[in-house]
Amino acid sequence: MRSLLVVALSALVPLSARALEISPLSVSVPAVPAHAELWLANPAGTPWTGQARLYRWEQDGDQERLQADDTLVVSPAQLRIAPGQRQRLRVVRLGAAPAAAEQGYRLVISPGADASADATRVSLPVFLEPQAPAAPSSRLRVALAGGPSAPLLRLYNDGDGHAHLADLVFVDAQGRRHALIDGLAGYVLPRSTRGWPLPARPEGYAGGRFRARLDHAGEADLPAAAGNIAGNAPGGL
Template identity: 55%
Template sequence: MMWRTALLALLCGLPAVPAQALQLSRHGVELPAADSSDALWLINDESTEWTGHATVYLWNQPGQGDTLHPADDLAVSPARLRIAPGQRQRLRIVRLGPAPDRDERAYRLLITPQAVAPQGRAERHSLPVFLQPAASARPEPLQASLQATPGQPPQLRLYNGGNVHARLADLCFVDAQGHHHALLQGLAGYVLAGSGRSWPLPPRDGGYAGGGFSARLADGSESVIAPAPAIAPPALPGL
């Protein structure tokens, strides 16, 4: 469906186009198991009223990509937004049931304007929301592998066997001489708990044999990813 394709485009690893008329007090939410709600502020710094709506979707990585489905265990209030010029609106995120037992659950909160920007851009915000599990956080090294299909570009696949997400940025290929070659600058994407994610790799002379990969983690540190062992997320992964 076209609407689902548009939503999934927001999850390709690049940040959503920032809204000119709306500022957010934070760009992601982690809700502890002991809390049933959290909030963020939406600020309208423009000279005209901002109207739109907020919707939350369950976010999964079942195998070959990201999927979004309407969430029935998480709600936002208010869902319909009307913010006067120079004013702000508090947006609550409410868990409707118990906290996850063992694995963190992931969602995407979409904040969409009612009107399209003058330049024709959809000024949407897409924020990750994570419900932390009642069990203790158990980050594990991301298992890495290279996948090759005849006639197709190679892919780097990472699997997260831990119970919390990992956030990767500035993904690079590190050749046998230790030189870094940028693949994705900025946010490369998330690998959700108990899930895997793949990145297509551009063709290069000599392929990717004899090298490895590196990425910046949520805590700002850099880790090298070998096509077999992996990359460890920080003990307290961020957004």
């Protein structure tokens, strides 16, 4: 169960697979009760077959890694959904809730061997909430790396919950907005760092600020880090 599986998450579509509708698109498993559910619907005129697997999700520097883990299970794992029918998936935590910070997982739903050529895998985020009196929340710090020719935006999340980052923009010293990433940029897991390459600018990024929509809320400034952000912060997931 400890063999490492590295997956290019950009190749996994976090939406609905062809002929398969999924709701919700993100799952949180509370400390109590230790389970959550989602629904798969097949609106097509033919059966949909496939499988569901759960992997521990880690961010190691600028890499995304999925690792086999037995803390969570999904039921059923083998799927066959008749035309026009729905299937409930249950995600169940087998051990204790995380003690301090949220833990990230990915639920990967793959079509069966008999699927059409354009059918695709789906990767959904799953989060284990810690045993804590307050709901987990993110706390981001931003820094620049990579130099003028290959700038890199690095975000470190020292909160106890994941950060959901969307619609990233740079506001220069004159107040002009420059769109960098439209829509979902990605997630930063607790106690983890993630980087995004930025387009080179003749005047660089000094004197401006980065803004984004965080955790499904309104646009806000990304606060600057006091010092350098390490590629892989200690105490990560």
